[in-house]
Amino acid sequence: MEQTLSIIKPDAVKKGVIGKIVDRFESNGLRVAAMKKMQLDANKAGEFYAVHKERPFYGELVQFMTSGPIVVMVLEGEEAMSKNRDLMGATNPKEAAKGTIRADFADSIDANAVHGSDSLENAANEIKFFFSKEEVI
Ligand code: ATP
Numbered sequence: 001m002e003q004t005l006s007i008i009k010p011d012a013v014k015k016g017v018i019g020k021i022v023d024r025f026e027s028n029g030l031r032v033a034a035m036k037k038m039q040l041d042a043n044k045a046g047e048f049y050a051v052h053k054e055r056p057f058y059g060e061l062v063q064f065m066t067s068g069p070i071v072v073m074v075l076e077g078e079e080a081m082s083k084n085r086d087l088m089g090a091t092n093p094k095e096a097a098k099g100t101i102r103a104d105f106a107d108s109i110d111a112n113a114v115h116g117s118d119s120l121e122n123a124a125n126e127i128k129f130f131f132s133k134e135e136v137i
């Protein structure tokens with residue numbers, strides 16, 4: 001059984017589609033093992049996206065991720081990491097396949113509704129970044 005980290009980003013929280021996005025996961029065999037709503041500050045968002053520090057969009061990304069509350073989840077299930085990435089769709093919603101979360105709920109490459117860990121190693125680190133052991137059930 002795999003675990004992966006999912007974030008419902010500020011644009012999707014503002015639109016009021018938390019429930020619709022969680023339904024995509026639950027309807028596709030992923031279980032919510034942990035969940036919280038929170039507001040990131042620039043330090044925490046900057047640390048989370050540290051891998052993108054040298055990219056030209058880093059500043060905008062941090063600004064966007066701190067622009068409103070997010071919902072952070074641990075999803076659990078068979079091949080949870082890759083299954084979540086499939087359900088999310090491509091980073092740019094214009095390129096995201098029909099029926100994916102980003103195709104249906106995202107507006108642009110920065111306001112793209114969700115984050116999902118992109119490897120099992122990153123998933124383990126990202127889960128630890130947001131949740132204590134006791135919070136993942
Ligand atoms: P995420 O890490 O959020 O799950 P991803 O793995 O599909 O998305 P990454 O390449 O890791 O995409 O980029 C992280 C985030 O940075 C993207 O989700 C997007 O919000 C933003 N981003 C990526 N590329 C660009 C870009 N060219 N312009 C603006 N923002 C971008």
Ligand code: MG
Nearest residue numbers: 115116117118
């Ligand atoms: Mg990524």
